[in-house]
Amino acid sequence: MASGRAGPRRQPMSLAEAGPGTENERLGLVRLSMLQNPLIIKPELGKPMRNCYALPGPDFTYGMYMHKRDGGVPEAIGHWDTVKAKAHPRKRVMPRDFVAMGRAAVDEGCTKAREFALYYGYMDIRCKDKGILRYGGKVPPGMTFGKPPRPPTPFFDLMQHRYKELWMEEQRARTRVQHMMKKKIGEVRENRTSFLRTHPLPVKEESFWHLRRFEKAKPHLRTFPDPESRQKALSASH
Known part of the structure; x- marks a missing residue:
């Protein structure tokens, strides 16, 4: 007896x-939806499973339809399928770099708004095009492609536990700062009475009464x- 999954899938079942x-x-x-639901339809004994999706008719074309244009030699001579040359990419106009122009104006001694406006009209600085390679530009001199190399591993510092000592010093400094902050917070603010106890006023000298x-x-x-x-x-009398 053939298995329920043997053979290619058949078309969806009809009501008949x-x-x-x-x-x-x-x-x-x-x-009709009952016969198109794979959770409801039951497999038939000795027959392959059916496809629950309706397929288009025999006149349906799968993929992209290409119109035929086969006229022989005259068609080939009269209609050359050539690749059109790409137009020369026009130069991209970048916006003005007001940050650089403002910095240069300050270096020149401009301080007023009118002076800045005159300098902006005289000096035209544009932003740098970071995507210059995408628009057919030349590679700037000194440009390096790729990722820069990582710095060498300081084995000498690792063997001497230098990083541990630096970390311990940072922890000690942080502990001292926290102790000072806690000490400042824990101090009680003095009032006039406690202040006069520690800083008494100078004794005023008494003078005899005179008419x-x-x-x-x-x-x-x-x-x-x-x-x-x-x-x-006089001191003995008091």
Whole structure:
């Protein structure tokens, strides 16, 4: 007995083929979509599976249709199929580079808007065309194609664990900065009372009370031999 998948796939089943006694017999309303659904249709015994997609008619052309134009030698002589030459690529007009022009204007000493406008009209600097190779331009001098080589591996630093020491120094510096920041945050702001405890005000010297009419009067008697003795006596009385 042949397998259900043996042989090429056949055309979709029609309503006439799904008659009584077949594997795909349907009761009630029968729709054409039932015979085109691969989840509903059942394989037929001893026959290859059917294709559930309707194919176009015999007059259908697969692929691109080419009109025939075979007129022999006269057709070949009178209609040459030549490849048209590509037009010369016109030069691409790049936008103005105002950044470079502004930098050059500042170097020349321009400071006012009118001076900048005059300089822009005199000096015309265009942006560089990065896609110059795509538009048929010449390769600029000094241009290198490809990826630049990677720098050499510093085996001497690796053997001496230089990168470890640099990392440890960075960690120590970061720890010191974090400690200082935490110390600044933890400080308590002083008020006037605590500030006066640590920075007392200077003691104001007391002066004896005098009548206003005697404020400008000078002493007529000097009972102390010198000013130091007078200050010593006054300090002892307080």
